[in-house]
Amino acid sequence: MIPLPEAQQFVWSLAERLPSVRLPLREAAGLVLAEPIVATESVPPFANTAMDGFALRSTDAVAGARLRVIGTVAAGSVFEGTVGDGEAVRIMTGAPMPVDADAVVIVERTRIEGDDVVVEVDASPGQHVRPAGDDIKPGDEVLQPGVVLNPGVLGVLATLGRSEVSVIRRPKVGVMSTGDELVADGAPLGPGQIRDSNRLAVGAAAAAAGAEVVDLGLVRDDESAIEDALRSGAECCDLVLSSGGVSMGDFDWVKVVLDRIGNMRWMQVAIRPAKPLAAGRVGHAAVVGLPGNPVSSLVSFELFARPLIRRFAGHSRLERPRILATVMDPLPEPPPGVTSFVRVRLTQADDLSWSATSAGAQGSHHTAAMAAAGGLAVLTGGGVEVGGRVPVIAFD
Ligand code: AMP
Ligand code: MG
16 A cells, blocks of 8 residues: 555655746636736825814814814815814825824814814824835735735735736546546436446545636446547546546446556555545646545545646645644544544634544545534544544544
């Protein structure tokens, strides 16, 4: 059996960062930036107030002082005059500071008396004023290539007036199921049949990992049908994910076809579930043959395919963060030399510590526990006692 890290290194090495494309910001969420972003403008572009209140000269802002209100300025407009001694301008958050005003007293600390305002507190120079360029200055390298376009990053790009951005292209991932026993789309079950769940589940996992998913269909256990599906997937996609047909059964045609048309490595990985794995290339495309059992296919996706997709997409952090959780149930001990991935529910206590309980029956066909799981507890060696701590791959 091949140790997990060795198998992962091999599979992940099938991906190279894809070329960049220019996309409208709206389509770039979650992708990886492929250009440095240098500011050409100040943010904010002008000094403005952080609060609703009165703009005035700080030298006038002495508790109890009474100032004449000479106008009002809202966000989006400009006060045309200047603020002299003993004067104040009513000002709304985001409005530009009037000329010669250098501080704002918040409205809650003032009262109106006729045409005047009485300030109830002192103000120091610059109080509640956001100077021009306080956030970003022209010439600042605000974002480096490799940054993920999360909401904060998208916000900065919009702030700087960008409408398009250069990002690493979204990987195209074809997903197919194989098996004569499978029926699609909730159709009634005939004798010996089960429903195809892997295509949907693996496709959803690939989409969540940032892929553009191509449905390569449900393919019969037929050598030429499988060859056609794999070849057309390899033509259109960066990565093809098949499920089923990679074991030692008589009708495991995926194995036969990939051996003939691809350059594959067949692995028995020292993990449970998801021991069998095929990975390699057909033409230019990477191909990963996931095991058919539904839990195995998703665990295998998590350990091998998700990081591979992220590598195509230019991410530097390929794996999910792991958390340490206290084990509340006896979890099945892995066989010697094997790492097991146990489906667990996770809960977080008030002190922020995590605890893990079994999500249910742990067979590779037990889909209910997979659905209930918040993560995969990683067990090696002699297992872990109740009350002991275990690393968990947390799904979100
Ligand atoms: P295989 O690797 O093709 O021998 O499949 C292993 C097990 O997984 C068998 O019990 C299959 O019926 C089941 N299986 C294979 N593909 C799927 C699928 N797409 N959806 C649900 N179960 C599947
Ligand atoms: Mg099969």
